[in-house]
Amino acid sequence: xxxxxxxxxxxxxxxxxxxxxHDKLPSIRLLALELEVNRLTVxxxxxxxxxxxxxxxxxKSGYYVSPADSSANCSVNRxxxxxxxxxxxxxxxxxxxxxxxxxxxxxxxxxxxxVYQFSQALIDPNLLPNLFLSEYVKKVFDIxxxxxxxxxxxxxxxxxxxxxxxxxxxxxxxxxxxxxxxITTGAQQAIDLLSRMFIRPMDAILVERxxxxxxIDVFRxxxxxxxxxxxxxxxxxxxxxxxxxxxxxxxxxxxxxxxxNPTGYTLPASxxxxxxxxxxxxxCLLIEDDAFQDMYFDKRPPEPLFTYDTEGWVVYLRSxxxxxxxGLRICAVFGRKSVIEPLITAKSLADNGTPLVTQKIxxxxxxSERMQQHLAKLRIAxxxxxxxxxxxxxxxxxxxxxVTPNGGLNLWLQLPETVPVSTLLDxxxxxxxxxxxxxxxxxxxxxxxxxxxxxxxxxxxxxxxxIRQLATIAQSIQSREIRC
Numbered sequence: 298x299x300x301x302x303x304x305x306x307x308x309x310x311x312x313x314x315x316x317x318x319h320d321k322l323p324s325i326r327l328l329a330l331e332l333e334v335n336r337l338t339v340x341x342x343x344x345x346x347x348x349x350x351x352x353x354x355x356x357k358s359g360y361y362v363s364p365a366d367s368s369a370n371c372s373v374n375r376x377x378x379x380x381x382x383x384x385x386x387x388x389x390x391x392x393x394x395x396x397x398x399x400x401x402x403x404x405x406x407x408x409x410x411x412v413y414q415f416s417q418a419l420i421d422p423n424l425l426p427n428l429f430l431s432e433y434v435k436k437v438f439d440i441x442x443x444x445x446x447x448x449x450x451x452x453x454x455x456x457x458x459x460x461x462x463x464x465x466x467x468x469x470x471x472x473x474x475x476x477x478x479x480i481t482t483g484a485q486q487a488i489d490l491l492s493r494m495f496i497r498p499m500d501a502i503l504v505e506r507x508x509x510x511x512x513i514d515v516f517r518x519x520x521x522x523x524x525x526x527x528x529x530x531x532x533x534x535x536x537x538x539x540x541x542x543x544x545x546x547x548x549x550x551x552x553x554x555x556x557x558n559p560t561g562y563t564l565p566a567s568x569x570x571x572x573x574x575x576x577x578x579x580x581c582l583l584i585e586d587d588a589f590q591d592m593y594f595d596k597r598p599p600e601p602l603f604t605y606d607t608e609g610w611v612v613y614l615r616s617x618x619x620x621x622x623x624g625l626r627i628c629a630v631f632g633r634k635s636v637i638e639p640l641i642t643a644k645s646l647a648d649n650g651t652p653l654v655t656q657k658i659x660x661x662x663x664x665s666e667r668m669q670q671h672l673a674k675l676r677i678a679x680x681x682x683x684x685x686x687x688x689x690x691x692x693x694x695x696x697x698x699x700v701t702p703n704g705g706l707n708l709w710l711q712l713p714e715t716v717p718v719s720t721l722l723d724x725x726x727x728x729x730x731x732x733x734x735x736x737x738x739x740x741x742x743x744x745x746x747x748x749x750x751x752x753x754x755x756x757x758x759x760x761x762x763x764i765r766q767l768a769t770i771a772q773s774i775q776s777r778e779i780r781c
Contacts, residue, residue: 303339416751479637712748718748
């Protein structure tokens, strides 16, 4: 409901420090004017804030930020070292308790030390071309001896933009010019820049449900109204998408249609062209976040939505470094000049350009024959790890469900009602096992029976041990729940 969106908007501004303890909040009339909503909507939001102890009222004065610690949404006890915990043999010792509260963020879970790391969608560093890449570092400094003495341009290195532009032309026969490419420091920065450029307070945007949880935080930070679009193994309900576009006239639709994060689903080719047509019809920008395009197992995924775009309604974010060297943080934003030029201005204010060193290192490895050899081997290694995770989950005496992903790094697992996710996460973190609760990937914050397991970061032995331990913990919880 709309008043809950206003509630979230006010809470976001309190949490980021725009309004501090005992600060007076805008009047109902002023906030309604600012957000272009009915006064009753703002009144309901303030009443809910008051009920939850986030604000208090001074008679004939207005609403004020409560002195209660409203920003303490997530509490994670990290004082136990995971390795020490695993080696603890003193049965009389009661381990300190990890707790992850309802509004916990992905970064809070990542900060907890874990031996069995299933929460991070990263590739095992042992699978990356570390030694070979180091040779390219030396080569780059031989070619560009003064590399450390200068900045990149805000738009990104011209040579890299030319290479990536030619890559898309060769693969997808797209008419593209290097001026229509922007290099950002990872896809996260691209999402942030786009949200700053396009979102005003209470603007409606479409997001998948579930979706990449960090994007949810970015959009909420800009005060957006998140309108969910359910994604399934068969894609979207396009009639519903059209209805939402018609009703809300959203600023954009943020999507991850290829080996979707967190579900692993892939939007069928038949829907991609139709989505672009809907975007043109309702003037809704499509932001296509494509981090796993090359991480396919059985066959290549459908071509990006960007390949169907002729009118400039798709912005294509292509991450290239997850499967080469995540530390390089190279993402390319492809789009028409009407989008790219304002983004260049925003990028120059953010950091004045992605480091030139990382761009040059990447460009030479990206063009090498070794790159394609590495990708072929990596796909096999990741498929093996996916199969191991599925095998161990199948052997476990738990009625959990999932759809086998055909690429990417994640498996989206539905737990039975007898295994509450919050209890499972708490117990797993105590035993150095980390995963991502599905609730934080849900723009409605309701998907409480799902978890995301990343099979890409730990080695094969750790994968087997970790999933077996997770299953043992789940079985123990299930037995307790049934008895109760």
